[in-house]
Amino acid sequence: MCGIYGSTKVYNESQVKSKLKRTAFRGPDQMGWEFYKSDNYSIVFGHNRLSIIDLDARSNQPLSYLDNIEIVFNGEIFNFQDIKDNLHKKGYTFKTTSDTEVICAAYLEYGEDCVNHFNGFFAFVIYDKLNHCFFGARDRLGQKPFYYYHNGKDFEFASQVSSIQLHNNNLSISEYAIKSYLTWETIPDPLSIFNEIHKLLPGHSFKFDLTSGTFKTKQYWDIDYHGKNKFKGDYQDAKKELKDLLSNAVKIRMFADVPVGVFLSGGVDSSIIAAMASETYDGKVKTFSVKFNDKGFDESVYAAKVASHLQTEHNIIECNYNEGIELIENFHHYYDEPFADSSAIPSMLLAKHTKKQVTVAISGDAGDESFSGYHRYNWINQGAQFMKIPYPIRVILSKLTSLAPTHRLKVISKYMAFKSIESIYLDSLSDISLSGHSGGKYVNEVEELKYLIHNNKNLLERVSDFDLKTYLNWDINTKVDRATMAYSLEARSPLMDYRVVEFARSLPTEFKFKGGNQKRILKDVLYQYVPKEYFDRPKAGFTMPFENWFRQDLKEYVLTELSKDGLKVIPGINIEDVSNRINKHMDGSANNYPLIWKLLVLKQWLNNNKGYEIR
Structure with a gap:
């Protein structure tokens, strides 16, 4: 895991060094x-190394292979040993025990198709x-970032936008990106x-x-959103x-x-x-979870229970207010683009x-997208039944x-007026309520809509596909x-191993979601290790107590930051409407912390990036 950089633009050594220093936290070892x-x-390649495999200096980057290949690489190729064995048989030799050399040899042997051999x-x-020429690639699901600048002649790339930004x-x-951010709470690819x-x-x-300065991209992998690859066996086989x-x-x-550990939330x-991990690891696995002191946010007891059963060496990290504030103040330095997921x-x-x-650290990300785990999959499945009512009747209903006093009925009222279940789903994921801009534009123009709006799969499979291509990647x-x-x-x-993702996409929906039982098959595998009763509770999110913090300490x-004058620097919002919603949060009549956090993050970024034209 590292940070990569490269350019054909002419920079001096001091400038290149400052670009690398800006994201040195990605790889402090070299x-x-x-x-x-x-x-x-003229070309420059740069690299910040976090040493994981082959800690020797011989694997430092930029790395040369056979005098005609230079590489900078961020990430891991988990099947590199198998690829290396095959390449050995074809006559390739290696000077290190790293996966970096294997990428180079695979490129020489397989050309641009080398990426299809990599699992990582x-x-x-x-x-x-x-x-x-340069040849490069990004992994199948977008776990590792890749930014680039191309003006028709010069080409510059980096792991984070700030390295390209400097000089x-x-x-x-x-x-457009700001308004897309206000809609999605993150900036969608490829923006x-x-x-x-x-x-x-x-x-x-x-x-x-x-x-020539020409730049061309090619898609080498995608999920099967046409629904052609179907699992042939029964549930036990699956x-x-x-x-x-x-x-x-x-x-x-x-x-x-x-050393390797595991993030354990208890979910x-x-x-x-x-x-x-405990089954395959020689010794006690170290597990880590977060504990919040605020009432209603502490899920650490569930993680501790699972850890005790698995006999891991468990570590509970307490989140205190002061440390939380420090992270908020430095947020823009590490995310270096506006990003509003408060669980960051x-x-x-x-x-x-x-x-x-x-x-x-090994994590459990992507289980919800592949195995239908989000709450919204349940209600969108139920909502599809309402959409069978003829549209004119739904408009009347x-x-x-809409006159009902409860929030729940008002939400139902709003969605009954939508023409399709897909538009309801898009509305639930995005925020088009900042009435100063036409939010629908920023929802309907994303290319990934093709994974949601088609007739090749049922609704649940389509929303899962869409989330894999959007929420998982962007957020x-x-x-x-x-x-x-x-x-x-x-x-x-x-769970982001592409073999697991492809397998999940091939399964019948009822293997993953049946009778309200979400992640059915994943749970049934889990219950072979941990008692079922440990998980008889509502699904919890990974959130901060911002609702109270914003009304009290913050x-x-x-x-101050989101005063009417402060909001003027943000294009495309209705300042009166936003101020009113902030005031409603402060007096306790509404919970608008997601809006406040989203605007604070954007304002912080704009405060630290003054002098650029916004257009």
């Missing part, structure tokens, strides 16, 4: 850079000296906060021709295959030359990962204290129920990468 020159172009999370760029005088803030910088899409590779697949996914992610996903703060706290004992992966990298901790998720901060 900072390296190399300049390469030819008659037609990665973002890398290869400088192919013989063919005068680049040709950038402007994207008003970035700057008009001139983009993200490489997950499951895509690229080629940049150093002679359960056995899932257990074997997931067990292997955990096992290969436990390999490292540094289904993290518990099954901890159980399988406890994720950072968890990473900060976990890093004191281990360098790699909507008007009648969860961004949150986890920045939170863990802020403290030089590598987070690995076995009230003055909120009212």
